[in-house]
Amino acid sequence: MATVTHDGSIAVRIEYFAVLREHVGRAREELRTTAGTVGELYAELDQRYAFPALGRVKVAVNDEFRDWSSPVRDGDFVVFIPPVAGG
Amino acid sequence: MSHFEFSREPFTPERYRSRVSDPVAGGYASFEGWVRNHNDGRGVQRLEYEGYEALGIKEGDRIVAEAFARFPIARACCVHRLGVLGIGDLAVWVGVTAAHRDAAFAACRYIIDEVKTRVPIWKKEHYAEGDSGWINCEVRSSDAPAGSALP
DSSP, rough: OOOOOOTTTTEEEEEOOOOHHHHHHHHHHHHHHESHHHHHHHHHHHHHOOOOSSOOOOOTTTTEEOOOOOOOTTOEEEEEEOOOOOO | OEEEEEEOOOOOOOHGGGGGGTTTEEEEEEEEEOOSSSEETTTEEEEEEEOOOHHHHHHHHHHHHHHHHSSSSEEEEEEEEEEETTTTEEEEEEEEESSSSSHHHHHHHHHHHHHHHHHEEEEEEEEETEEEEEEEEOOOOOOOOGGGGGO
C-alpha cells in the first residue's frame, strides 16, 4: 500500500467509539494527514471536529495501546480511546 | 482459548462455569456485575455498552495473565456484555478457581478492578428523565480543553 505522495502525506484509518463516534457523526473514516505522531493527528482532528473535553484520552495504533508521541505511518489504523467505563 | 471475551447476547454464568472447573481446584470465586436502577443520584432505565473488541480482548487477556502471575490460581475467565441492557441484567462475570480460596478471591477482585479501568468499554446510561450520558465522559464547562489530554 504505497500511498505516500509528494506532499509527504499518508493515509490512515480512524475508528471512533462512544462519545467520539456520536460527536463526529460516524464510526470510521479514512483520511490523508501530514501528522508525524498520533498526538499531532489527534490535534489535527480536534481542530476539525472540536472534540468535547474528555479528561484523559488514550490512543491505540493497529489494536495496541501507544504513547501520544508514537509515529503514525501510512496504512495505520488509529483509535482514540475516551475514558472507559466497563463493569 | 481467550480468557476474556465479549458477549452481544445475554448469558448466564452457568454457561461459562465449566471453563474454570479443574480437578486441582478446591475453591471457586465469582463476581457478577449487574445493571442497577440508579447512578449518581439519578434514576437509570437502561444502558448501552460499546466495546473496541479487538483491543479489548487483548487487554482483557493481559489482565487475566497478570492474575495468573500474581496469584496461585487454577483457571480464570471473564465475560463482558455489549449492547443494550435492562435493569438487573448481567453486565460482567468473572470466575476464578484455585486450590485455596484466598487466591481465588484475590484474583477475582484483581480481574474485575483492572477490567473496569483498562479494557476499552464505554457505558451510556439512559435516565428516567429521557436524557442519556456516557459515563466518565461527561462534558463539563470546568473541564480543560481536549488538547490537554496530551501529556
